[in-house]
Amino acid sequence: MEGNVVTVSATAGDAITFPRLLEKHAVERGNRPAIREKNLGIWQTYTWLQVREEVEALAGGMAALGFQRGDNLAVIGDNRPRLYWAMMAAQCLGGVPVPLYQDAVAQEMVYVLQDADVKFAIVEDQEQVDKLLEVLPQCAALKYLVYDDPRGLRNYQQPQLLSYERLITLGREFNTRHPSHFCDQIAQGNPADVAVMLYTSGTTGKPKGVSHTHTALIHTANVLVEFDGISETDDLLCYLPMAWVGDFLYSYGQAYVTGLCLNCPESTDTVMQCLCEIGPTYYFAPPRVYENILTQVMIRIEDANPLKRRMFRYFIDVARRVGINVLDGKSGIGLIDRMLYAVGELMVYGPLKNVLGLSRIRVAYTGGEAIGPDLFNFYRSMGINLKQLYGMTETCVTVCMQKSGDVKLGTVGAPMPGVEVRLAENGEVLVRSPGMMKEYHGQPEATKSVINAEGFFLTGDAGFFDADGHLIIIDRAKDVGRLAEGSLFAPKYIENKLKFFPYIKEAVAFGDQRKHVTAMINIDGAALGDWAERRNLGYSGYADLAAKSEVYKLIRECIEKVNLDLAADPKLATSQIARFVILHKELDADDGELTRTRKVRRNIIAEKYAVIVDALYSDVDHCEIEAAMKFEDGRSGVVRADLRIGSAKTVVSPEPSVRRKAA
């Protein structure tokens, strides 16, 4: 697992740790911006020197309270500079930051806090403090609880609590008494030490703490720097959960490896506005975010005047036809098309990208989940260099990535330099790379079960290489199924097609071992709400809206379009959706229906809504359902609803002549 396969001229092997990178930046680019945060309406900038000073004080404070090498620090909250600094402070002291998902409910945190034996926690605000105080009795080890925002906490008396400011004061005192402690601790750091523990959201079972070493993380970040030429002049917006490997590697990791500037939005609600103000050059988002952005664009277009709408549609069509070829620098584009595209850039794509804050983007990544081809193409045709990558927490994400100019739809690109990918007999993708995790924290058995004797990691994904050596991921190995008559059923493929429609937020397709395919649809409340408003359609809430016959009609049309599309592909023609239902509530991570990264948990949904699934596969035209639901304040209740089952037209015989695939 040592860096013997490294082919890039990276710094791996030079005994580099994240704290040493901090020291390096403070010396080399002390006055360049390291991190910005929008606070009280104004972007505040902190230079590398300031960051180093702050981290030193923080580390001093933690040391004063008894934080020692090997201790774990829980970090919970939105992307705030202070939380990033706290992670660094922990690393400086030879400890391990353990970021947690900030929207997890208290009980979900207990497991991680216990598993990681957390003694120190630094959290954003009262909301998180309340959660930790609630579970304090279960987490005996937790001794200190530091909060960033004192709002509402003035009269909390718990002895564990102290403010960030207090910690800094303690730290400065400690550092005057022990002036060399900080540097000594950094000097003691070993690249093979664990640098971070990231708990996987756990599609199955309890979450597992993935331990990564400094070497693995820094190596992987360096590979990416070389691959796409990322430098200190890049800007990026941190808005993805800090607990997600994507944020750790692509925000924190990249910032320390290259010295680029991180930007923290004002709040989770202002991400779009901040994106626009910052205009990042480098952007990483799961497909869901791209989907949301597109949905918002579509809503705005629907609201625009007919002239603008028509112009938008026309130029989007132009972009669809030639945009991707322009982006990839291909030849053979007609002069007229080139001119039309240029006009489109001036009139539509440019302004659109500007509004979305994507006009300075050099590279944009997506991963974590397959992205719908239409969605993917939309951005690329706009001239945004969007690329898919493939990886998971255990491999520091970066296994495969599409290369700029060589992006093939439906693939995730070729393996990255230094990464070996092998396919098992059953099609499962196996990976070996220097970016491999050290272990699952405290679970040697689990570690052994996913890393084989040769050091390959078993991803659980099914895939294959195409003729050019690009990896194609079909689905989770265990999710790919077959219809009763034996033809292929790839649920995610169908769901992605459905989700391209702005009105459909989530979709769950069923069909494994069944006679035909059915789907549960989650409408997008905001998009459809607007739609209903424009039609003067009254509704009293999400459930009511979802049950409207007009909405059923609209969704049916969407499904029929998907069916037509599916029919064009002989392999998938049998996967056309015959019957569907619109759910009365949004699928929610709090109810266990989605993972924290908002992936659909198909099996849990099938189990929970068994009544609906049965109804979908019978002749009835409605079914009653009772569902337990967790409200956001932590209470739970039961929601009852009577759902209608809709049926959709399927195209009976897919004749080759009716193929009408646009792309």
Added chain:
Amino acid sequence: MGPFIEVVLGGLMAGVLYSLVALGFVLIYKASGVFNFAQGAMVLLAALAFARFSEVMPMPVAFVLSALMMVGVAFLIERLVLRHLVNQEGIILFLATFGITYFLEGLGPQLFGDNIYRIDLGMPKEPKLILEKMFDGGLLINLEDFIAAGIAAALVTFLAIFFQKTATGRALRAVADDHQAAQSVGIPLNRIWVIVWSVSGFVALVAGMIWGSKLGVQFSLVLIALKAIPVVILGGFTSVPGAIVGGLIIGVGEKIAEVYLGPIIGGGIENWFAYVLALAFLLIRPEGLFGERHIDRV
């Protein structure tokens, strides 16, 4: 090509002047929801005052004095009329401005005489030929018009900044939005009204000076000012940019119609063109080009 451009330019210049008067309407409408029929009369009054004052004193002094007089008028209108009509229907306030109109139309000539007076702002009157190389025979333009347009542009910019960026501007917008809400946060309604009428009196003064220097100060200014009504219908009652664009469209439109349609359907188009255009707009886009469509949530 040359003659056509001349027509368009001529129209644009006339349009600028319409815009100036329309601006007065829009300001008052925005700030108090009152359609101020008296705007024309205010233009006349201001122009008369300025013309007569400048006969006996230097022009800047006359300007300041006339401006002060308009503030005084605004103050009196608030004190004597509007104050007693707080929270009344818009139509009542509208009718009240009719009364104000007749009063001011009488007051002006009474105070300042009813002859035709000249205003000489010292602007060059002679037409000028430009771009002789580009067009056959060159373009004949009027420098005076350009200066007038410049003044109008400066005034509009100033007002836009004032409205958007200052506390008083914000208070004005607040009052325009909701009288009662404004009162409840302690915005003194009376003072705001004085300010609004003063500002539109000031705009009337500038418009009156420019019109007056072109056509002489006379009673017919009131009628020209009425042209501003179709302008605001076109542009939208609540929009400053609307007043400007509306004025330009009408200015250009009626000139083109006069020159190119006139020979076919008979002259005098300039007199009714604006009203027909406004009528058409009321049918297809009642809120005007830039007016706010009301978005209310239930």
Added chain:
Amino acid sequence: MGENAVAHNSSNSAGLDTDTKSTRSQIGEVILALENISLAFGGVQALSDISFDVREHEIRAIIGPNGAGKSSMLNVINGVYHPQQGTIFFKGEKRHQMNPHKVASQGVARTFQNIALFKGMSVLDNLMTGRNLMMKTGILQQALYWGATQREELAHRAKIEEIIDFLEIQAIRKTPVGRLPYGLQKRVELGRALAAEPTMLLLDEPMAGMNVEEKQDMCRFVLDVNEEYGTTIVLIEHDMGVVMDISDRVVVLDYGKKIGDGEPDEVRNNQAVIDAYLGVQH
């Protein structure tokens, strides 16, 4: 993006935890005392002989069924109505007839049952109007936009930004108020009242028409305002539940008469109050 916005706002225990309440900032002396207030409109007696007081830093609720005279009471405090009988002491001084404008300048701000915001203006502008009373520079200065005006504007803006942060409405800063959902409008109105940095805040049914989640958010904000700024809060509600959780003391009105006064638990067990709420005939 932003899908956990609400989750962020609704901390599970912060708002309604009674433990939190008992440790709140110290309640001080009587700041407002109303003695034997009677108010009639023509022949209708809206308030008859009502006395109660409000202490500094406390949250004082006035509750009662519809038509109990709650809003009239608030309007008396606010200076909109002038009671025919009774005296009002504010900060120890007897108050003479006063208009709302004057009351506002003494540090009393309020919100309204039917939101009185400027629908066509942005949230930011709406909040800025709340500082209108504190604007020092005159119109002529503003017209010429001299340095002083600009500096003043910036200082006010900074204060407003604090409020925006406090109420977590950063995302809607530039949105016209008319486009916001009801619950958010209520929050903006609270913000505008806070902009005046009041010592006393009058809230007229701040939670009317809200769903459970919005109510909890609002409760949290009311408590936070009280705690962070030490603002004395007088609030009207006809929904008993929420109010009991956040108030220090409660006055109960029914048909213009005071039928109960005391701490929430006392009031809850008061027979007259129970009758009024259950609609027992008198």
